[in-house]
Amino acid sequence: MIVFFWIVAGLAIGSAVLCITRRSPVASALWLVNTLFQLAAIYVLLDAHFIAAVQVLVYAGAIMVLFLFVIMLLNLGRGGPSDIKGPWGRVIAGVGALVLLGELLVLRNVTPPWSLQLPPGTVASAVAERGAVRVVAEPLFQGYVVPFEITSVLLLAAIVGAVVLAKRRL
């Protein structure tokens, strides 16, 4: 399983690097779709089957189609001259990313307190016992029902905002 994990993780990281270096926005978007699919595979390995399905449906299926739609609508598919910044921009971006990467990798060594940790295998046994959807749906519709409802207001605001911004005149 760990071998499969590293294959998938390598594909995800490689696709992400290609995503930020391709000149054409369409190529970038398709490499990002590839990254999202590999992340869905990692979610399956982490016993989050339902999240993996939602990842493919919502991210790769809906959000990235929206991106591709806008790229095609604005006719940016051919790429044109490179939009990557010059040498100084590259140095700043590389140093910034490396510093951030170092910080995040150091933070990885922090272990949460024992009182918060579940015994190993709890999530896997809960998924096997109650099903992949139910383990997510129960907290979502019981403990987090108010944030869930507020999310619908957020989506409504986003719909209205997108229509108002993109429409020529109301």
Add this chain to the structure above:
Amino acid sequence: MLLGPSLAVSAILFSIGVMGVLLRRNAIVILMCIELMLNAVNLTFVALSQQLGLDGQVFVFFVMTVAAAEAAVGLAIIIALYRHRDTVNLQRINLLRG
């Protein structure tokens, strides 16, 4: 078992996303890099949910909702900008620079 490697992959993906935001001038590609960063955070949530309880997977839903809303509004702003300036290159969209 996979917690450490997952957090490492998440850190690498987040850094790649930050690098993309700093490196590119195309507004659509920058939005895609932000999506990449949000996905790295989602991976952290899912990886830690194995150890700290299933609430992490619920939070992934909220992050995805925010990402969808952000993509819709951001792309609408880009369409409005393109209509006025005929470009999505952020170097040439400098009205507020003074």
